Amino acid sequence: MTSPSCPAPVSGYDRVVLGHGSGGRLSHELFARVFAPLLGADAAFGLEDQAVLAAPREGRLAVTTDAFVVKPLVFPGGDIGSLAVHGTVNDLAVGGARPLCITASFILEEGLPMALLENVVQSMRRACDAIPVRLVAGDTKVVEHGKADGIFITTTGVGVVPDALALSATRARPGDRVLVSGPLGDHGIAILATRQGIDLRTALSSDSAPLHGLTGAMLAAGSGIRCMRDLTRGGLSSALNEIAAASRVGVKLVEKGIPLRPEVRGACELLGLDPLYVACEGRLVAIVDGGVADTVLEAMRRHPLGEQAAIVGSVVADHPGLVSIRTVVGGERIVALLSGEQLPRIC
């Protein structure tokens, strides 16, 4: 295996060409040089058309898929590769699932620098190893220059949910509390600042991180967790609106309790963005039985990804289907679903 810091180009190609997606010799070389060493030589990725693994003998299967089209491909705190791993693991984690394996499909634009692809794939491997989860199958297609935008990745995750666990957006009940695991909007603002060349005068990074450890600690702390959501597109607002609608309950937030970094607050004020709508990629919201909310909060705060966890609101019988917030100046307003597009290509 070539040293990751200085990869040799694939057969002299320093950029991706259409032939790398042909299924022929160039596809094999691309696989052997870029994907096989980095994604686990024991995986079926390449040799067979499908990976085969032991089925879990207890629990149910959880399955989730996400396409990643983030722009730029590399940003403070991560890149499209680590984001694609974290995003899918997080969709499993908030369902209470232990990740079993993931798959990745790549759509590459002709002309993509090979070194950039190698860096992204290496980043995926590091993200998988840190969890740990095995990437067991993959695919690569190449489209003409101008018909994609660098790299698009779709990751699919398969996990195992304990039989006794029933988390669902339909389970929120009046009296439940609303917990978030940390400051909102770091990912969205870090992406936006990078894309627009905005100097935030601080080193704001994406919060992109795998949440399975945090959710494991939360589930171990108490049985009163109704549901969890990671806060991606549409931010806290989308997640809570979906839960309020699915459970036919209201949600009341208290603005002053919502954790927010000063630089995110400042950037949102500057740009006219509401942080309740800005995406995170390593934060979650949990709806928790009021009787165990403090216990779950303590468990979250003991985890490195939940040190700034906070109770930010309650589930109420009022205004079913709607989310409201008591503002710092004392008023109350409805937090509706985002009506248009706030920040395209954030994930």
Place this chain on the structure above:
Amino acid sequence: MTSPSCPAPVSGYDRVVLGHGSGGRLSHELFARVFAPLLGADAAFGLEDQAVLAAPREGRLAVTTDAFVVKPLVFPGGDIGSLAVHGTVNDLAVGGARPLCITASFILEEGLPMALLENVVQSMRRACDAIPVRLVAGDTKVVEHGKADGIFITTTGVGVVPDALALSATRARPGDRVLVSGPLGDHGIAILATRQGIDLRTALSSDSAPLHGLTGAMLAAGSGIRCMRDLTRGGLSSALNEIAAASRVGVKLVEKGIPLRPEVRGACELLGLDPLYVACEGRLVAIVDGGVADTVLEAMRRHPLGEQAAIVGSVVADHPGLVSIRTVVGGERIVALLSGEQLPRIC
């Protein structure tokens, strides 16, 4: 549910806009109008971040993923939606796996006609229902006009392989026979003819089809099947070169035994293409113990997708790692891996 033949536009949008990928109100409307009714209202697609299903209590899990970037999006015999379902089910089928569920992620280009998206999604639903397999989870992203090419779809399949079954590209042995399930190259030539406006003077359609029924019949017929491959990118040549390399054996083909439609033969001669490299999407090659090859062939011919199945060659100890062919004029030549790109964006 709106009549599939005349779908109303989503909230008055007759084209996809960036807001349809926002995670906000437009995303919900797109899901509710286009995806939910067509892909199964009981699926988690939309309501939860992950689908949960019963785990198989016997057998192993098979997992496969593929990106589809075919151009044009609609072609004789199918479209990108049916192709994405068939391609993933076939990757499971050739591993001997029964399909358990599939997922789909969509990358849409801003400006895509909504009616085209609806037609593709309806086609996916029909393809799933015909198998049958449930599409249990999905995702949609939208990128700016000019940053993708209409619709890209990644499908991932999860299936169940019986514990006793061990199909592998490493298991070919001298004396085995090489069987193909039908005429080669229909898909590739149909796509090419559509794309280039070539009039083939016949109604050549893609062979896109789900192969799980055929593989099931083959596996039921005998235990001597070493491995199977569906013949996608790189055609028969790629599949056999991979098997020859993985098993360290030679493969000898006999050209006159290879089924080929006259119009495909004619188009290949006209365009300078070798049909051994042209993609199919509903054909497979099987390496079968010589002692049961005729039995398996009979089983294939009794299945509608294998009526023109044929024994086209043998596995030999000579020239390990290489595929050769005895031509109709009596010579012998090596059939190497495709070195460049013959037909981009065929799947």
